[in-house]
Amino acid sequence: MAAAGATPGAHGAAPYRRRVAQGPLARTVLIGLAGIVAVLFLLLPVIVIFVEALSLGVGAYVEAVIEPSTLHAVWLTLLTALVVVPVNVVFGIAAAWCITRFEFKGKKLLITLIEIPFSVSPIVAGISYLFFYGSQGLLGPVLAAYDIRIMFSVPAIMLASMFVTSPFVARELIATMQVQGNEYEEAALSLGASGFKTFLKVTLPNMKWGLLYGALLCNARVMGEFGAVSVVSGSIRGQTNTLPLQIELLFNDYSAVGAFAAASLLTLLAVFSLLAKAWLERRR
């Protein structure tokens, strides 16, 4: 900006614009700035995770990773994603289908409702679940009468994760399906295909990419969720401690290598998600 600003108007509008975009100096400065920001705020912190995790050597790192409660946390985190992502995929398809293919009263309201978990802090979600399903909560006495315990168990973690991540697939699909419109479905229906067949053969293939993308985002968010899960998990080691909770526990306990080793696992899971996304985009 500053480089181009020296001679504004001297060459008219077009060269001015070209100089901002293509001038070698401006380009170097802009790319350099973006690079520095990326390195300082994104790359280095991630590298630090691995440096710290390996600070006492590979042996200590492996020992920290195969520590039973850390391994269990990895397993629980994966299990949660395995349950939550499919549920949110089904919910997302249903919601997007309903919103983009039908006209009804309160549609705007429904869209707003779907987006609530985006704007509500996860800890609020956790606490509201506690006040609903907890012993002293709204459903507490009913659940206690049947000896059903939801809070502080694996189902609680899945429920809270589901709430926090419920908009991801739906949002992605609504955008995709709104762009595509109804024409293909209408054509299929008018040619005599049943509703279900139309969905399978027309709607689903069209939304494929949006669906995969939404599921991947949802997956990344589920594995990293801390606030809501922290409230409802009870943090029982080896039972209800997810990877993010395990990281906090180890960090609070001055086990730097343990905390960073667990953090490196979570980072690797996230990187794996991103690689999967990149791979999918290339195939597209």
Place this chain on the structure above:
Amino acid sequence: MSLRNLARLGLAALFLTGLVAGGVKANAADPAAPGSQGPGEILNVTYDVGRELFGELNPVFQKAWQEKTSQPITVNQSFGGTSKQARSILEGLQADTVTFNQVTDVQILHDKGGLIAADWQSKFPNKSSPFYSLPSFLVRAGNPKNIRDWDDLIRDDVKVIFPNPKTSGNARYTYLAATAYALRKFDGDQAKATEFVQKIFLNVPVFDAGGRASTTTFVEREIGDVLITFEAEVQGIRKEFGLDKYDAVTPSLSLLAEFPVAVVDQVADKRGSRAVATAYLDFLYSKAAQEIIAAHAYRVNDAAILATHATNFPPVELVTVEDVFGGWDKVAAEHFASGGLLDQAFVNQ
């Protein structure tokens, strides 16, 4: 409005039924070996930095219990801030025992949920506190500012680090210990004591939310001349960040910080785990356990064991909340209530 909620609820309910059914089945499968008097596992809920201590204690208990009863037992652990832990138990976390670092957070299990008896402090020795600690000082190597006692904390050239007493139980002990010292010094003159504590607050450059954050401020950001936290933490930090980089300083007078324990009656009775839960807490008073606890820099009541770790435990005069302040209820009302003595010392800076 209700459309999406209904859909979600329906889905969630469907799923839950499956999960809960699965969970219940799993639960039914693992505890209680045939012919046993109780479940094969108990849950001990404890404070956030107790991982190493209980990680060492639990296997010893598990082995002893199995030898005695020939029943295998697993002690599961939950770690977290004890106020949050207490809230979780009130909301249904199935804790057989609690081992906390705040008396008030055990008391709340009685007050808010009736989960334990009112006289829980008389169920185990030493007011149900198998070990204790006290607010103590951590200074930089060689003690360059020559900090020896609470009086040094009001000096102009000393920067003091401890967390915000409005949010941290740890810092409340520090506040009460400093107040107890000042009350002694000024012959019980509360106004002068408040002024003394206020001067300490003025020397605190940053109030972090919790003990761990204050440690980071002191150790990693290298702010301040003295960190005040529990003596056990002081030793833990030295062990973790370098015995040669920090020195421990014990003030002349401090406040007894109990680490109270209780069997959560309602849960234990329902699960049939009272015998093993009680045995677990009794075990914390045994010679074997007290030795481990003392090695983690908590003070124990067994004089012989205390003596073998004497270098870690310099003599200090300990006063109690009951003696100086008339109990936790009074402390809550007079000091920690909104507009109370803590606010007067804290806000006027």
